[in-house]
Amino acid sequence: MCDFSCYGGSCEEWLALEQALPPAAKLEMPSVDMIRLANEEREAIEAVHDSSGAPSPPVETPEEEITPLCIHFQGGGFMYGTLDAEDAICARIAIGCQVTVLNVDYRHTPDFAYPTQWNDADDAFEWAHDNMNKLKCDPRKVIIGGISAGAWVAASLVLQRHLSSDLPPIAGQILMIPCLAHVDCYEPQLIKMKHHSISSYKQNEFAPIFSLAELQWFTSLLKIESPDVNDLKINPGNATPEQVKGLPPSMIGVAGLDPLRDEGLLYAKMLSEAGVPVDVNLFVGLPHGFRCFEERLSASERWDRVVEDGIRWVLSGPVASDEFCVKTV
Template sequence: MNKMFWDPSRVIIGGISAGAWVAASFTLQNHLNRITERRPPIAGQVLMIPCLAHVDCYKPQMKKMKNESISSYKTNVSAPMLSVEELRWFTSQLKIENPNVNDLKINPGNASPEQVKGMPPTVLGVVGLDPLRDEALLYGKMLAEAGVPTDVSLFLGLPHGFRSHEEKLSAFNRWDKVIEDGVGWILSGPLCSEFHVKT
């Protein structure tokens, strides 16, 4: 690593949508010491519009809701850009037979507060018109309550993947800033604070 002139203590992992799912899974597996190969420690993670639970393993997420009828799986069932039906199709492409609700590789959002304690600082970008909205907000809440420094930004009224839209939206700049500032925030060595969602 020294030959590459980079600091292994400043590795940040991140992704958007399915990429954020992979990043969250890898970070959690690394934290739980389930990665077989030696890796540098992860300084933080940036998870933008993440999927955090396989669609067939979503019951633990629903149980965290005060009322299932207002869950994002219900209120955003036909959301533009990503409906629940499309989410099911994308998830089916993983070809996982009988997904296990306790398999944290595919369900990092189903981890317990005890399992996430001590995880690295986490930035979450969440959009309002997205079936995945609640699992991201619930994950951020659990992380914060477990003592993990967490920075959560919510883009109200915008659908999954809006940043890829051809027409320029005013929220593009905020999206880019959440990522850019999030990396700086992680590297600043933030402390945990109460769960808060920026809108």
């Protein structure tokens, strides 16, 4: 039985920043204009903090060079996010890790419900393999990565392909602050805990930035009727040790002040015990999505380093450890 409650609570740096933040907005369906403005704000933040803020020329690779491919799925609760908003993130990864990054903009709620986002991810994966020569990428070195909602889709894609695909195996997965189970299918997660009261759903129920109520609200927009707890497409975290055995090296990043904390750690623990190479990084005292505060939090730089180190790590052909270990960063 697990107890990750020692990772709860806010760090001093977050508490100081939180004092300067405006009150949280009321949880309600935004208008089309509000979604557009929110996306424009995300794009502006990334543009300002992408190196000098000036446009950069495309990164060219030598004609004969074949690179690994990282397929990136954006966060944003399935509602927010654009290609431009993810551009700086993808550029940092491409330059820092010398990989090609495929930036996938799956269709969003509320206009498109489940399984559209999952199908778009699967189509992107198929397209990438059909176009490896054009992309100048190695089909044996494909990494799947995502943030938050994007990590949910990424984990699902990796597990589904592992269980059924005839394409070359995926080289690794990078899951940052992932959701790994539908909120109505969480019971298999809770029974792994020493007690429900110490779960991150309870401990971080009213967490800043992303509370349990917000998780429930964003998930409801997927309009999944009567979700099945055993449906691994929407609940990769509910897989069995036997089903995850043989998954590729997995780097998982978790925030301590996040309702999603425990499912990320539980998944990492199960993978580790099933013989999968796992690298677990926990951002102590920080909420879900803290990376959006850029240089106002020193942890933003650590986030970038964790992602880049994780990509290099999965490509290095790591071996599984005999012991499950959580690194605090």
